Amino acid sequence: MIEKIEILETSGPAYERRSQRFKSWFESVYQWHPNFLFTPNKEVNWTKITKPMSEWKVGIVSSSGTHLKSQKPFDIVGLDGDWSYREIPVDTDPKELMVSDSHYDHSDADSDINCMFPIVSLHELVKEGVIGSLPSKFYGFMGFVPDPRDLIAHNAPEVAQKMKDEAVDVVIFTPGCAVCHQTLGIIQNIVEGFGIATITTTLKPELTEQVHVPRAAYLKFPYGYSAGPAFDLPAQKKTIQDVLELIPIIKEPGLIIKMPYRWHGHTG
């Protein structure tokens, strides 16, 4: 468990700087993606978890563009993005996973998917008895969805229902690119609304806080490392465990916790 829980500032100079970064990004995103539709969650859903962590069934939803090599790649060319999803069986060999996304650098994740899609970390945490079990499937989205209305109407609730049917208790969300943070925040809130406690890692807190999500953990890492540094399983596992342990600690919706890790650059 992290020693000191530090909540992301909601006032003062750090908050002002972050707001400025959001403003700059918001003004420029329309130059790159003219059809971007800013879609913050109107209300933040909230599900309280009462079971001990050792009994949780924990799922993964990632907007990093992760899918099986045998599955159809996500559309990374279309200007409208791709709001489809891929089901990833729990016993998938990580080597059978790949990333289809060109909106961020995933070169390390191409060799070590666990730094973004924490499938190995979760299996390890089950083995150690830290968490209880895993569902039969995890879910991969490609987060570049400039206009998320179809996602909200169809695919996000569909995935949420599938996880509810499997009695998933908790879901960890991991983003890929910038726009991914909106996409993922929307899916997260819908899943939370289905009675599943959720937490997302965020690499872009200035957007995550504007989208309004139930719970988030800020990793000051570049895109492509939303589940820990590459090629370092102990650090990846610790990251995921630390993030999951925040779920019962965060008592009010919308809080973002600053994780006490620092990016050290080259990892592979």
Added chain:
Amino acid sequence: MAVDKRTDELMGHVESMLDIINDMTEDMQSRIKKEETKDNPDESRIHFYQSQLNRLVKLNGLLEDDILEVMISIRNISGPIEYME
């Protein structure tokens, strides 16, 4: 490794700077401690070391916060730039 390896090289330089700053910080802290434990500590020396220590802490903060933040955003943009080629 980043698709644009130069971003990793830049980060490597920052890491090297942080290592040197850490070394200098420990040196100043040790000098202060040594002076303070003397029978007749020289306050002006302590002040001098402390002044240097403050500068090192400030530089460390700039690198850890502002510079690192910009470095990460440079790395974030360099990915799609390379993938566009």
